Structures are given as structure tokens and as C-alpha cells.
Amino acid sequence: MSYVVAVRALCEFTAKQGDLDLRFTPSPTAQEGIAGHATVTARRGPGYQAEVALSGGHGPLLVRGRADGYDPAQNLIEEIKTYRGQFASIPDNHRHLHWAQLRVYGHLLCAQQQLERVNLALVYYDIGSGAETVLRATREAHELAALFADHCQRFVAWAEQELAHRGARDEALAALRFPHAEFRTGQRQLAKAVFQANASGRCLLAQAPTGIGKTVGSLFPVLKAAPQQRIDKVLFLAAKTPGRQLALDAAATLGRGTPLRVLELTAREKACEHPENSCHGESCPLARGFYDRLPAARQAALTHVTLDRAALREVGLAHAVCPYYLGSEMARWSDVIVGDYNYWFDAGAMLHGLALANQWRVSVLVDEAHNMVSRARSMFTAxxxxxxxxxxxxxxxxxxxxxxxxxxxxxxxxxxxxxxxxxxxxxxxxxxxxxxxxxxxxxxxxxxxxxxxxxxxxxxxxxxxxxxxxxxxxxxxxxxxxxxxxxxxxxxxxxxVVPAPFLKSRFALAHSTTLFSATLSPWHYHADALGLPEDTAWIDVDSPFSSEQLAVRVASRISTRYQHRAASLAPIAELMASQYRERPGNYLAFFSSFDYLEQAAALFAERHPGIPAWLQGRRMNEAERAGFVARFVPGGRGIGFAVLGGAFGEGIDLPGERLIGAFIATLGLPQVNPVNEQLRQRLEEAFGAGYDYTYLYPGIQKVVQAAGRVVRTMADHGVVVLIDDRFDQPRVRELLPRWWGIGRMPGAA
CATH class of the missing domain: 1.10.275 (Fumarase C; Chain B, domain 1)
Structure with missing residues (x-):
């Protein structure tokens, strides 16, 4: 079995040296780099060959890549690098790496064409001026062969280690068993669909209710499929920190007793040890000599089965290297990578770039995927x-x-x-x-x-x-x-408005992508907006819960429309107090805005001062959010007032008596304003469903997410009160979960 490595990856492993230097420099964009290469090659004479595919072996290694250009008439192979500004400002360690790549290409060319020697040219092209600075050398084939062998020898021990790891990993995953005694209701259905999607190389949209164990139910089948489908990396992407922690816990459970390597990617501002310093060796001690100390840190990192933020910090500080950039390096050598959406879907996404450069076979899991439309829009908005x-x-x-x-x-x-x-x-x-x-x-x-x-x-x-x-x-x-x-x-x-054109390439590159959430209905909304392939599969997973566990009631005599809000405050206060007196305990009350929330809370406190209440603030920090959630204790009593779609509308877990009910005083429809009206118009033109795509579907998703906070386990029982007459409309009802048994509250007026 050969270990395939790109020329660039080989040289970055063996020839990078010195400091980490990430001072902002005006380097060319990817598009400018491509254009610069095209300009340089267009200047060359007839017979010049651009993008020359080369490969060669050394022991278990198969090294391959594309040389930028070759001129047979001059027996000259070129490596082209684009830059801006002063040539003298290019760091020496960068030039060292560039020469290493060129010499490897020179060897591969000599071996492929049986040349005795070759001329080498390192071409630096200034994007701003169009000027070329050319560094030349001539090397004998036997010299280049020795240099190539040296690079390979320094990499081969790592490659053999990686081959052994991959073999052991795949053997363990082929024998992987579900970590619990049995699947929960719906969990097996989800796992089967995810496995089939990976077996067929398709995308999957999976609507799966809260409480079935979606994280384990999606990660297990991908790992099970990995050996047969030759999957190199599993990417678990989540919108928020709690989802990433659930993924790390699930991976640790599934990987127990296996050599599975799990990595957590954390935002730079959270992982930085010296935020007051700049990212270069003259300023930060963890950047100074980074590449010289990286090999030892990289090897030490592999002794940790789970490289979460704490483990990366421990290894990084022990070897005096930056923990954040150590994490970026370990993405190359990990099996399961847990991080935010932006690592794969953003314009300059790191994992997408690595997968493209290294030809990885990747399976992507997107948690809480109802967030993807709004998040993707923000990625491509300026x-x-x-x-x-x-x-x-x-x-x-x-x-x-x-x-x-x-x-x-x-x-x-x-x-x-x-x-x-x-x-x-x-x-x-x-x-x-x-x-x-x-x-x-x-x-x-x-x-x-x-x-x-x-x-x-x-x-x-x-x-x-x-x-x-x-x-x-x-x-x-x-x-x-x-x-x-x-x-x-x-x-x-x-x-x-429609992120689909930007995301299609991401879905195309992945072997399989599964997007899952409790609120992905209707499926065509997400398929259209995100640009999912036409053969994307859809599944609506059965709920493990029954209508006996969750009493869903509609207060159909109250309107929460903007023009009716002042009139709604008193009826809502009485309805909440009545429900609280009937069954005292912890409740959440959701409103469509902070203004509405504050008005409702003020009237409620005035009329029912004996019922404890606490409010979500407009700009709560992490500690304040934690304090809000901490009020929901077993045996506690009171009502927390929160904004629908905010920090407490999803992603918090309050099982048992910590939360026994929720009041949702709105359909959650986005505000009617000029921007949203433009979205509605554009989406109507694109898909013929402007109102639904702009207002109705995003609003109802927030409602179902908020209601999902109440019943979290098979032992939970609770109540959800939907406050608005529009919840009686058939088109709204059909967007609500099938397992809900919905009744009216005739005394709600």
C-alpha cells in the first residue's frame, strides 16, 4: 500500500523552518495568483508546457504534483510565485521552501524523462508592477535524486506511521459496534439513512427530532462506512459551542478502544495565548521558532486521542508553539474534525482548501442545519x-x-x-x-x-x-x-439572498454531506437556498416522544401581530399565570422582540408579583447567559422571559423538572422591513415562494426549536402554549411536528 503525498505537502513537512510569521502582508488573492501564473506562462515561447503533471515513488511514498511550467527548448522547469511589494521583503524561510518544491519537481522531471541534468528557475511575479524576478540554477539529476531521497527519508517514517494508523483505524471502524445497548426510537432510522447516503456518495437532509441522539446517530454510521468508502476525514460542523461539545463527547464514546483521532478547531481569538502580541517571532514567543519545534509537538499531539482545546493548549505550551496553529497543522493528521460551519463553507474555508489540495475524501455532517441558510448568507455578504x-x-x-x-x-x-x-x-x-x-x-x-x-x-x-x-x-x-x-x-x-451558487462546489467536493436538525421542513426550502444536488435524499425521522408527553395548546383568541401587541399583553399575562397556578414549576416564555418581552414582563410582574420571573438582557455576556440558565433548577419555580430565536431558543438542555413548559407568544416571523421585503421579492422571482421562504418557514423553525426545549428525554412531560390565532391555520399546522397532539385553550381570551 502506497502513501500518496503532494509535492507541496511533502516540502511543507520537511522544509519549513524558522518562525511562524502571520503579520498581515498584502499577498495576492487566489484569483490574482491564478491570473499571475497565466500572465507569466503566456509570456513564454512556443512549445512551453504549463501545469506539467509529475509523480515518482520512494519506498512506500508516491509523490505527485503539477510543475508550473517546463520549456523543453531550454530544458528549464519553473516554479512561479506571486507577491506584492518589495522582493527583498519575502522571508528567507519562504524562499527555502520554494526552492525545495522546485528541486523536487526537477527530480521528478529528470526521472520521468531520463534527463541527466535540468535547469531550474524560481520566478517571482509582482502582481502590482508585472515585473518578474528570476532566480536560476542548474542541477545534475543525481544531485536532485539525493535531495528528493533526503526529503522522502525524513517523511517516510511519518508516512509509515500514518499508513499503520490508517490500517488500524479502518480495521477498528469495520468492527465498530453501536456504543449503547439499543438504538432509541428514530435513531436507527437516522443512522441507516446516513449510512446509505455515504454508501452511495449522496447528500442527505434529515429532519430528526430533539432527544433521539442525533449526534451519535449521525456520527456512528459515517465512521462505520469510512473503511469501505475510503473516507479520509469526517467533518462535524456545528453552529454553536454546545453542539461541538456534544460531537466531541460522541466521538470519544464511539472511538473508545480504537485509534480514532479527534480534533477540535477553536476560533483564533479564543485559543490565542498572547492576544496583546502580533503573530510573528519578533513579538510572540510561541511564534518564534515555531516550525523548528513543530515536529516534536506534532508527534506529542498524536498521543492524545482527543485533541480538544485543552489538549492542544497543553501540548502547545509544553513545546512552546502556538496552540491555535498547532490545531491547524493537526487537521492534516486527524480522522474526525469538529468545528464551526465556516471551516468548510466560507469563501476561504481552511478545511475545504486542504481537502482540495490533498484530494481528501471527506464526509461532512452539519448539525442544527436550520441555521445554514442565514449563516451562509452572512458569509457572502459585505x-x-x-x-x-x-x-x-x-x-x-x-x-x-x-x-x-x-x-x-x-x-x-x-x-x-x-x-x-x-x-x-x-x-x-x-x-x-x-x-x-x-x-x-x-x-x-x-x-x-x-x-x-x-x-x-x-x-x-x-x-x-x-x-x-x-x-x-x-x-x-x-x-x-x-x-x-x-x-x-x-x-x-x-x-x-441565495447562497446556493457559492455552496454547490462544497457539496460537490465532499463524498457525502448530511444536514440534520429538528426543523428542516419543508425540505425544498433548504435544498433550493443551499444549492443541494438534485439527487439529495430526504428523511423525516420518527419521534421517540408521544403526544401524551407534551400537551400542545393553541391560544387562538389572541393575536400577537404588531398592531395587536398592546392589547395582547393582559390576556397573555393571565394565561401564563393560570397555567403556572395549575402546575407550578419552571417555564420559558418566548416573545418576538426585546420590546415585546419587556412590556410583557413588566405587566406580568405588576399583576402577579408572587410568581418569580427573570429576563433575558439585550447584550448578555457568556457569564450572564449561564446565570439565566442556572435559574432552571430541579424543583425550582418561575418563568424566564426570552426572545424567540435568541440564545435560549435552541441549544440549551433542561431535562426533567428543570423545564416543564413554554409559552410562545409569536409565530416568529421575521420583521417586515425594506430588507426583508427585498428578500421576499427576489425569492419569489427565484422560487415562486417569496413569503414562505422569507417569513413563514424561518419563523416556524424558531417556534419548533423553542418548543423542543421542553421534552428532552423519555421521562419528561410538559406543556407548550402557542399564543396566536394563526397557529390554527392549516398551512401553519402542517409545518409543526407530526407527533404533537394540538388542542385549543378556549379560555385564553
Whole structure:
């Protein structure tokens, strides 16, 4: 069995040395890099070959890659690197790595074409000026063979270790047994569907109720399928920290007694040990000599079956390397990777880039996937604010200040042309966009000449401008450009409406993707918005719970529509007090906004001062959120007031007497405003279901998620009161869970 490794991956393993240096430098974008390569190769003469596929073996290794170019007439092989600014600013350790890659390609070419020697050219192309700096050398084939052998010998021990690990892992997973005595109701159904999706290489949308053990029920079948389907990595992606912790716990349970390697990827700001320092060796001690100490840290990391945040920190500090970037390195050598959606779906997603470069076979599990539409829209949305521009101008160096002045004048023209508070522009404002790109180039040139930290206000605008420009390049009917005025300030936004065009490549690259949640109905809404393949399977998993466990009642004589809210407050207060007196205990009461919540809580406290109540605040920190949840104790009594769709509407687990009921005083429909009305119009044009896709489906998802907090285990019993007459409408009822037994509360008025 051969271990396949890319030339770049081999050299990064064996030839990287020195400091970790992540000071922001104006490096070319991926698109600029591709364009730069094309420019250089187009300058070459006839007979020049671009993207030359090469491969060769050494013991158990099969090394392969594509050399940037080869000129047979000169017997010259080239490695092309794009950059911005001053050539002298390219770090020596970068050039060392580039030469290593070129020499490996040189060896592979000599071996493939039986050459005695080859000319080597390391070509540095300046994106800004179009100039080439070429470093040349001539090497004998036997010299290159020796260098190649040296790289391989330093990697082969690791490769043999990895081959042994993969064999042991697959053997253990083939014999894997479900970790519990039996499946819960619905859990086997989910597991079977996930296994079949991986066996057939398809995507799956799985609506599975809370309480069946979705995490284990989805992870187990993927691991079981991994040996036969030759799956390299399982990615478990979750929107929030509790979901990631459940995945780590499930992986630890499933992998007990096996060599399964599990990694948690944590946001950089949470993992950074020295947030006051910059990410380079002159500032941070954990960046200094990072690559020199990485091999020992990498080997030590493998002694931990689960590399969660704490374990990465322990290993990193023991070897004086950055724990966050150690985690990024260990993504290459882990079997199950747990992290946020952005690691796979974002424009510059790390795991997607690694999978593409290393040709990994990946199975992706997306937890709480009802969040994916809104999260994906935010990934491909960019906004610029005039206030940020003013702050950037005040802090800019002279050349950038002049360019930002042109942006300000173009913005003023836009202000004069569009006087309405909110307006969708018929096209991108080209004069402003041109000025914006010129300003970004000016700041880039400044950074290239004077590397160093930017003023925070200037840096924020610069990053916003770069993001905006990238999305402008791909602007199409999937997005809109809107202009908002608020007094002196205004904002320009490229707002994504349908993320499908951006996500299709992610689903195509994965061997299989399973998206699961308790609220994925109707399936076509998610399939359309996310761009799932046409052969995506759909399953609505049976609930383990019965209608006897959850009394669902509709207060159909109350309207919570905006114009009726003042009149609804007193009836809602009496309904809640009546239910509390009938069965005292812990309840959650959900409202559509903080204003509505605060009004309802104030009246409730006035009329029923003997019933304990506590409120979700508008900007609660992590400790305050934990304190809110801590009030729900077994045997406790009172009502927590919360916003539907907020921090307490999903992702919290309050089994047994910790929560015995919920009041949901709204359909959860998003606010009717100019932005949402534009979404409705665009979605109507795209799918013929603008109102449903913008308002109804997202709203009902929040309702079902909130109601799902009440019954969490087979021993739980509770009540959910749906407060609004629209819950009696057939089109709303059919979106609610099938197992609910819904009745009316005739005395709710």
C-alpha cells in the first residue's frame, strides 16, 4: 500500500523552518495568483508546457504534483510565485521552501524523462508592477535524486506511521459496534439513512427530532462506512459551542478502544495565548521558532486521542508553539474534525482548501442545519459604512488619504443620487467601486513598502473594502446591492439572498454531506437556498416522544401581530399565570422582540408579583447567559422571559423538572422591513415562494426549536402554549411536528 503525498505537502513537512510569521502582508488573492501564473506562462515561447503533471515513488511514498511550467527548448522547469511589494521583503524561510518544491519537481522531471541534468528557475511575479524576478540554477539529476531521497527519508517514517494508523483505524471502524445497548426510537432510522447516503456518495437532509441522539446517530454510521468508502476525514460542523461539545463527547464514546483521532478547531481569538502580541517571532514567543519545534509537538499531539482545546493548549505550551496553529497543522493528521460551519463553507474555508489540495475524501455532517441558510448568507455578504470611511481617512498615510478622498467624493455623489432611507441599486455603483479598488491598492502599496500594523480604523475599512471587492467580482442575481441612509451616515451592502451558487462546489467536493436538525421542513426550502444536488435524499425521522408527553395548546383568541401587541399583553399575562397556578414549576416564555418581552414582563410582574420571573438582557455576556440558565433548577419555580430565536431558543438542555413548559407568544416571523421585503421579492422571482421562504418557514423553525426545549428525554412531560390565532391555520399546522397532539385553550381570551 502506497502513501500518496503532494509535492507541496511533502516540502511543507520537511522544509519549513524558522518562525511562524502571520503579520498581515498584502499577498495576492487566489484569483490574482491564478491570473499571475497565466500572465507569466503566456509570456513564454512556443512549445512551453504549463501545469506539467509529475509523480515518482520512494519506498512506500508516491509523490505527485503539477510543475508550473517546463520549456523543453531550454530544458528549464519553473516554479512561479506571486507577491506584492518589495522582493527583498519575502522571508528567507519562504524562499527555502520554494526552492525545495522546485528541486523536487526537477527530480521528478529528470526521472520521468531520463534527463541527466535540468535547469531550474524560481520566478517571482509582482502582481502590482508585472515585473518578474528570476532566480536560476542548474542541477545534475543525481544531485536532485539525493535531495528528493533526503526529503522522502525524513517523511517516510511519518508516512509509515500514518499508513499503520490508517490500517488500524479502518480495521477498528469495520468492527465498530453501536456504543449503547439499543438504538432509541428514530435513531436507527437516522443512522441507516446516513449510512446509505455515504454508501452511495449522496447528500442527505434529515429532519430528526430533539432527544433521539442525533449526534451519535449521525456520527456512528459515517465512521462505520469510512473503511469501505475510503473516507479520509469526517467533518462535524456545528453552529454553536454546545453542539461541538456534544460531537466531541460522541466521538470519544464511539472511538473508545480504537485509534480514532479527534480534533477540535477553536476560533483564533479564543485559543490565542498572547492576544496583546502580533503573530510573528519578533513579538510572540510561541511564534518564534515555531516550525523548528513543530515536529516534536506534532508527534506529542498524536498521543492524545482527543485533541480538544485543552489538549492542544497543553501540548502547545509544553513545546512552546502556538496552540491555535498547532490545531491547524493537526487537521492534516486527524480522522474526525469538529468545528464551526465556516471551516468548510466560507469563501476561504481552511478545511475545504486542504481537502482540495490533498484530494481528501471527506464526509461532512452539519448539525442544527436550520441555521445554514442565514449563516451562509452572512458569509457572502459585505457592508461598507461611511462612518468607517471617515475614521479611516483620519488615520491614513498621505497616499492612502488621497485615494480615500476619492472614495469619499464618489460616496457623496451616491448620497446625492439616492436620497431615500433605503434603496436597492439597479447595479453596482461603478465610480465608487473603482475608487474603492484604487484606495485598497494604495493601502496595499503602503503596506508593501512599510510592513507593520495599520491603525485599527484604517485596517477595518481596508478589510471591509477587500471583502466587498471580492464579492463585487462575483455579483449576480443571487445577491442585491442596497444603499441605506440614516441621517449623516449611510451604508452600502452587497447582500446575499441565495447562497446556493457559492455552496454547490462544497457539496460537490465532499463524498457525502448530511444536514440534520429538528426543523428542516419543508425540505425544498433548504435544498433550493443551499444549492443541494438534485439527487439529495430526504428523511423525516420518527419521534421517540408521544403526544401524551407534551400537551400542545393553541391560544387562538389572541393575536400577537404588531398592531395587536398592546392589547395582547393582559390576556397573555393571565394565561401564563393560570397555567403556572395549575402546575407550578419552571417555564420559558418566548416573545418576538426585546420590546415585546419587556412590556410583557413588566405587566406580568405588576399583576402577579408572587410568581418569580427573570429576563433575558439585550447584550448578555457568556457569564450572564449561564446565570439565566442556572435559574432552571430541579424543583425550582418561575418563568424566564426570552426572545424567540435568541440564545435560549435552541441549544440549551433542561431535562426533567428543570423545564416543564413554554409559552410562545409569536409565530416568529421575521420583521417586515425594506430588507426583508427585498428578500421576499427576489425569492419569489427565484422560487415562486417569496413569503414562505422569507417569513413563514424561518419563523416556524424558531417556534419548533423553542418548543423542543421542553421534552428532552423519555421521562419528561410538559406543556407548550402557542399564543396566536394563526397557529390554527392549516398551512401553519402542517409545518409543526407530526407527533404533537394540538388542542385549543378556549379560555385564553
Amino acid at each position: 457592508s461598507l459604512e461611511r462612518g468607517t470611511l471617515r475614521s479611516a481617512r483620519a488615520a491614513a498615510p498621505p497616499l492612502a488619504k488621497k485615494a480615500l478622498g476619492r472614495v469619499a467624493r464618489a460616496w457623496s455623489a451616491l448620497d446625492k443620487e439616492h436620497g431615500a432611507p433605503y434603496q436597492v441599486l439597479p447595479a453596482l455603483p461603478e465610480p465608487l467601486l473603482d475608487a474603492l479598488q484604487a484606495a485598497a491598492s494604495a493601502i496595499t502599496d503602503h503596506l508593501a513598502e512599510r510592513p507593520g500594523p495599520l491603525d485599527p480604523a484604517l485596517q477595518r475599512f481596508y478589510f471591509d473594502a477587500l471583502h466587498f471587492a471580492r464579492l463585487a467580482d462575483s455579483f449576480a442575481s443571487h445577491s442585491l446591492c442596497d444603499f441605506t441612509r440614516d441621517g449623516r451616515d449611510s451604508a452600502l451592502c452587497i447582500r446575499n
